[in-house]
Amino acid sequence: MRLLENNIQSYDFFIEKENMRDEIIRGLSSQVKTISPKYLYDHRGSELFELITQLDEYYPTRTEMKIFNGKIEEITEAVGDVHTLIEYGSGSSNKIKALLHNFSTLKEYVPIDISRDFLFQSSLELAMQFPHITIKAVCGDYTAPLTLPLEENGKKVIFFPGSTIGNFEPMEARSFIMKSAQLLNEGDGFLIGVDTKKDIQTLEKAYDDAKGVTAAFNLNLLTRMNREIGADFDLSQFEHLAFYNEEKGRIEMHLESQCNQIVKIGGHQFIFQEGETIHTENSYKYSIKEFQTIAIECGFVPSKVWTDDTGNFSVHYLQK
Incomplete structure (x- = not known):
């Protein structure tokens, strides 16, 4: 643990x-070449993703913020008195401010x-805005086992915005939600x-914008x-490639080879x-009923759900 300011502590689970x-x-050696989407988020990748969230085509962030801004009193009432708020994938922390x-x-x-x-920068900014809250910034992979610095007393709530749950394969999503349940009492x-299912054109434009920011975000993975x-x-x-796989209910992002070529990493070729691709990310879309069914299977009780007027996005509160 390292003390950064009076009300902020840092815990660094460094990824070797x-x-x-x-x-x-291992991913590039598999029959279908893959790289985990978690590696999209180095410092530059995180900056590019923040730019993506501001694009006209990228509705999820804008729509989720609209739900929080419009329904914050209902959300606060449904959640109740909270002692500890845990956020997976904090990013620039724009959405967390409404809750804090x-x-x-x-x-x-x-x-x-x-x-x-990115984590420590945003945490320092929040520490100055919310001096009465102790901030414990944990650098690590929230999909891996972590020993979190949590106090035992008081109500705990996990916050997981942005429909990042859609990046998991369905069975992985279930496993992840079950592991999250184990952190809670x-x-x-x-x-x-949670992003919802909608027309294909809206979905595909959100992941392949006209300005090429999403393409730069995806290609930055290779730079890293x-x-x-x-x-x-x-x-x-x-080149960046994104399309909606209707059968599987997911957007797929790939990096497509434009020629026959060999790539080397150390002694590996x-x-x-x-036309062959590296599959870099999935984004599964769920109807409200589909996601609530998963939550029940994982030990939660669906309590409340909020959507925008068009039903393009949903925010769920689940109780343990």
């Missing part, structure tokens, strides 16, 4: 590059994020944003691989055929 390198090599302002009984906020610089809660694990990707020979 050797572990990242091994995971990337309105949860009057809140004593500690525990943001968890894989991007160290009876009466605690889970406040989570070159910098951090010694890969030799030629970014000019890969990976052969790419023209």
Whole structure:
């Protein structure tokens, strides 16, 4: 633990590059080449994602914020008195401010994020705005086992905005929600944003914007691989590809090879055929009923759900 300010502490579960390198090599060695979406979020990737959230085409962030701004009193009443708020993937923390302002009984906020610089920068900004709340910034992978610095007394609520749950395969999502339930006691809660199913054009434009910001975000993954694990990707020979897989109910993001080529990482060689892709991210979309069914299977009781007027996004409060 490191004390950064009077009301902020940092806990650093550093991800060794050797572990990242091994995971990337395994993914590129599989029959369908993949890289985990968590590696999209280095400092530059996090900056680019923040730009994505401001695009006209990218409705999830804007719509979720509209729900929070319009329904914050209902959300506050449904959640009740909170002592500890845990946030998965805190990013720039724009959405958390509405909760920190309105949860009057809140004593500690525990943001968890894989991007160290981004996490600590946003935590320091929040510490100055909310000096009465103890902030425990945890740098780590929230999908991996972590020992969180939580106080035992008082109600705990997990906050997981942005429909990031859609990045998990359905079975992984269930496992993740079950593990989250294990952090909580009876009466605690889970406040989570979930993107809904809608017309294909709206979905695909959200992940392939006209300005090419999402393309830059996806390609930045290869820049990171070159910098951090010694890969030799030629970014000019890969292009961003995003489409809706209606059968599986998910947006898929890929990096498509534009020619026959070989990529090296240390002593490993990976052969790419023209048109072959690296699958970098999924974003599953769920109807309200579909997601509530999953929540029940994972040990939660659906308490309340809020949507925008068009039903483009949903925010669920689940009780343990």
